Amino acid sequence: MRLEPQYKELLNSALELSGQRATKQREHIYALLLQKRNHPTAEEVYVRAKEDMPTISLATVYNCLETLAETKLIRQVNFEREPTRYCPNLTKHAHFYCRESGEIVDVDLSDELLDELMKVLPAGFTAKHIEISYDGACNDCHD
Amino acid sequence: MRLEPQYKELLNSALELSGQRATKQREHIYALLLQKRNHPTAEEVYVRAKEDMPTISLATVYNCLETLAETKLIRQVNFEREPTRYCPNLTKHAHFYCRESGEIVDVDLSDELLDELMKVLPAGFTAKHIEISYDGACNDCHD
DNA sequence: GCTGTAATTAGAATAATTCCAAATATAATT
DNA sequence: AATTATATTTGGAATTATTCTAATTACAGC
Ligand SMILES: [Mn+2]
Ligand SMILES: [Mn+2]
Ligand SMILES: [Zn+2]
Ligand SMILES: [Zn+2]
Numbered sequence: 331m332r333l334e335p336q337y338k339e340l341l342n343s344a345l346e347l348s349g350q351r352a353t354k355q356r357e358h359i360y361a362l363l364l365q366k367r368n369h370p371t372a373e374e375v376y377v378r379a380k381e382d383m384p385t386i387s388l389a390t391v392y393n394c395l396e397t398l399a400e401t402k403l404i405r406q407v408n409f410e411r412e413p414t415r416y417c418p419n420l421t422k423h424a425h426f427y428c429r430e431s432g433e434i435v436d437v438d439l440s441d442e443l444l445d446e447l448m449k450v451l452p453a454g455f456t457a458k459h460i461e462i463s464y465d466g467a468c469n470d471c472h473d
Numbered sequence: 474m475r476l477e478p479q480y481k482e483l484l485n486s487a488l489e490l491s492g493q494r495a496t497k498q499r500e501h502i503y504a505l506l507l508q509k510r511n512h513p514t515a516e517e518v519y520v521r522a523k524e525d526m527p528t529i530s531l532a533t534v535y536n537c538l539e540t541l542a543e544t545k546l547i548r549q550v551n552f553e554r555e556p557t558r559y560c561p562n563l564t565k566h567a568h569f570y571c572r573e574s575g576e577i578v579d580v581d582l583s584d585e586l587l588d589e590l591m592k593v594l595p596a597g598f599t600a601k602h603i604e605i606s607y608d609g610a611c612n613d614c615h616d
Numbered sequence: 617g618c619t620g621t622a623a624t625t626a627g628a629a630t631a632a633t634t635c636c637a638a639a640t641a642t643a644a645t646t
Numbered sequence: 647a648a649t650t651a652t653a654t655t656t657g658g659a660a661t662t663a664t665t666c667t668a669a670t671t672a673c674a675g676c
Contacts, residue, residue, distance in 0.1 A: 351623070353673090355623080356623095371663090387624065387625045388664095389626075389627090389666090390624050394623095406553070410551050411632085411663095413664090414664090426598055426600065437593060437595070443589060443590070447586070447605070451569065451607065452569075452580070454612030454615065455569055455607075458610075459607070460607050462590070462605050464602070466599050469598055493653080498654085514632090529655085529656090532635090532655075532656060536654075554663085555632095556631085557633090
């Protein structure tokens with residue numbers, strides 16, 4: 331697994347900006363999230379990370395994921411009480427969770443729609459963030 | 474604490490419909506959620522429940538909350554990795570979480586807005602449910 | 617090559633929730 | 647009203663995802 335130069339640059343500058351070091355582990359985990367964008371859990375990231383880096387620990391996986399999330403290179407995605415998942419797609423998007431197949435897909439959101447969502451807030455309320463998740467059956471799974 | 478007749482009726486029919494029994498504990502917890510609608514956690518419900526029913530157990534609180542949620546008398550509300558909260562407001566609404574004060578307020582959603590949100594899904598996708606949560610500063614807390 | 621700091625590591629600790637098996641409450645039947 | 651069958655409650659143990667801790671290792675600047 332190789333981290334493409336553009337992303338390597340992105341990672342390095344994000345880490346430098348926040349005064350953190352570029353490590354093999356951080357790079358590896360970032361690369362693996364970019365390569366297969368299926369919103370894996372920390373445990374799943376751990377399993378995949380060990381393939382090329384057998385000595386990495388689960389604690390490090392959690393640490394790296396947290397660092398990447400803090401520096402806004404990835405996003406955390408939560409569904410109800412399930413384990414947190416991780417997503418390297420930085421565009422504004424919601425998530426669709428197919429309960430049938432377990433698949434999670436990105437749903438692009440326009441600025442207009444997000445604007446409308448902001449407008450329905452009561453006066454004096456300002457939202458830094460909106461989280462939207464859909465729950466249902468995907469294209470492959472409808473009956 | 475007294476459960477108003479309209480809600481008592483609602484509770485009884487919902488439980489009957491799902492083949493479950495009406496118990497003191499279920500009624501008590503439902504009443505207390507309706508009375509103070511501040512999206513409490515299970516632990517908070519437990520504390521309040523014990524005021525009038527000192528022998529109730531935490532396991533029962535969880536059981537009752539699950540039963541009420543299953544029968545759609547209440548909703549579960551999740552914010553990231555925080556403990557689940559419970560809401561007896563059955564209208565379609567989102568939640569605004571003020572990180573400053575910790576307050577959680579209901580945000581009404583029009584059918585039109587929900588329609589628009591459905592329309593942005595890829596073809597072939599059907600959502601049973603949309604979950605929307607805002608995160609920011611409320612009216613009292615902006616600087 | 618040393619030195620100071622940051623990051624990784626293995627394992628222990630934590631927190632929310634669920635599970636379990638025994639006791640109790642409720643509803644149905646006699 | 648007593649009997650029976652089933653559902654619910656209960657306290658405590660178990661589980662699960664995540665965080666914490668303290669020791670080791672890696673790294674950047676001198
Ligand atoms: Mn995503
Ligand atoms: Mn609510
Ligand atoms: Zn599907
Ligand atoms: Zn506030």
